[in-house]
Amino acid sequence: MEPAQKERTPFADIDGLTAQMSEIVLDALTEMGRHSEIRRVRRVAFDKLRPAAGQCLLDAGSGAGDVARLLATEIGPRGEVIALDHSxxxxxxxxxxxxGSNVRYVTGDICRMDLPGDCVDGVWCERVLQHVDDADRAIAELIRVTRPGGRICLVDTDWASLAFDGMPAGLGEVVMAHARGHLTPRRFDMGRTLRRRLVAAGLSGVSATPVTCFFADPESAAVVLPMVNPRVPEETWGTPPGVRDEWLACVEAAGASGTFLAVLTIWVVAGTVTTG
Ligand SMILES: C[S@@+](CC[C@H](N)C(=O)[O-])C[C@H]1O[C@@H](n2cnc3c(N)ncnc32)[C@H](O)[C@@H]1O
Structure with a gap:
């Protein structure tokens, strides 16, 4: 049984957030798309999905639609990208x-999509499965809507890989323990589980590429890592009183002295849907 994600990150239920948090989350999606490390992850994923002219592709959990619009430039005027998000x-x-590109934006839950079977040639699903309660059910749904021979490319974070240097290790451990289910999903290891999930689901030629993202200063890290972002309000952290401020002061000091370091692995896993 998967650990329930109900007590979970802001990305799991964006529509249920306060106006302040909703704005932070939307800004984060935009800034992440511009971040050089996330762009590096996406270049790997593009190579794995292999979008081609005339295809119909699904961006499942498409957020602000940046990737959907990039995919639309690859598939050209005869193709279509369905950008689906539940928020x-x-x-x-x-x-x-x-x-103005060929993107159709729809709301829906990737675990039960209102799409016919075999209707797309490929699926992109980036940093979404960590937020759903049943990732295998979502993957089964992505397979259902993909025609045999189509590609599925999953991108997800391995929060257990997150490591810092330059700040007190003990304090970092306290922050991460409390952030779980608040700033990060309860499920810490989604990225590394994707390969086994696609193999078990019967996809062929499954490839798995871990991309280690490196952040050399707090400003760059804060775009991807909420636990170094001073804009994220205290009530969201789940940490005991004073811990957030002490930690953020250490982050700032490490940034000022040039000794801040953070690394996080994001996995790109892809495979081909076989004939049912
Ligand atoms: C971290 S964001 C990633 C967005 C986009 N894939 C990107 O990389 O910029 C996670 C997105 O997944 C969406 N999401 C979460 N659970 C979902 C579900 N069950 N069905 C569809 N979308 C979902 C959220 O609304 C949010 O836009």
Whole structure:
């Protein structure tokens, strides 16, 4: 049985957030798309998905739609990208950013999509499965809508790989222990589980690529790591009183002295859907 994600990160239920947190999350999605390390992860994923002209692709859990629009440039005017996200506010933000490419924005849950079987040639699903309660059910749904021979590319974080240097290790451990289920999902290891999940689901030619993201200063890290982002309000952290401020002071000091370091592995895992 999977650990329940109900007590979970802001990304699991963006529409249920306060206006302040909703704004932070939307800004985070935009900034992440511009971050050089996330772009590096996405280049690996593009190579694995191999989008081609005329294809119909699904971006499952598409957020602000940045990747969907990039995919649309690859598939050209004869293709279509379905950008699906279960948050109405995120989908509305994605529609506001629409650039006229062949992207269709829809709201829906990747665990039960209102799409016919075998309707897409490929799926991109980036940093979404860590937020759902049943990742295998979501993967089965992604397979259902993909035609035999189509590609599925999953990208997800391995929060257990997160490591820091330059700050007190003990304090970092306290922060991470309390952040679990608040700033990160309860499920800490989604990235490394993707390969086994796709193999078990019967995909062929499954490849798995760990991409280790390196952050050499707190500002760069804060885009991807909420636990070094001073904009994230105290009530979201789940840490005992004073711990967040003490930790953020250490982060700032390490940044000022040039000794801050953080690393996080994000996995890119892809495979081909076989004939049912
Ligand atoms: C960390 S964001 C990633 C967004 C986008 N894939 C990207 O990489 O920029 C996670 C997204 O997954 C969406 N999401 C979470 N659970 C979902 C579900 N069950 N079905 C569809 N979307 C979901 C959230 O609304 C959010 O937009």
């Amino acid at each position: 109405a506010s995120v989908t509305a933000a994605a529609v506001r950013r629409h650039d």
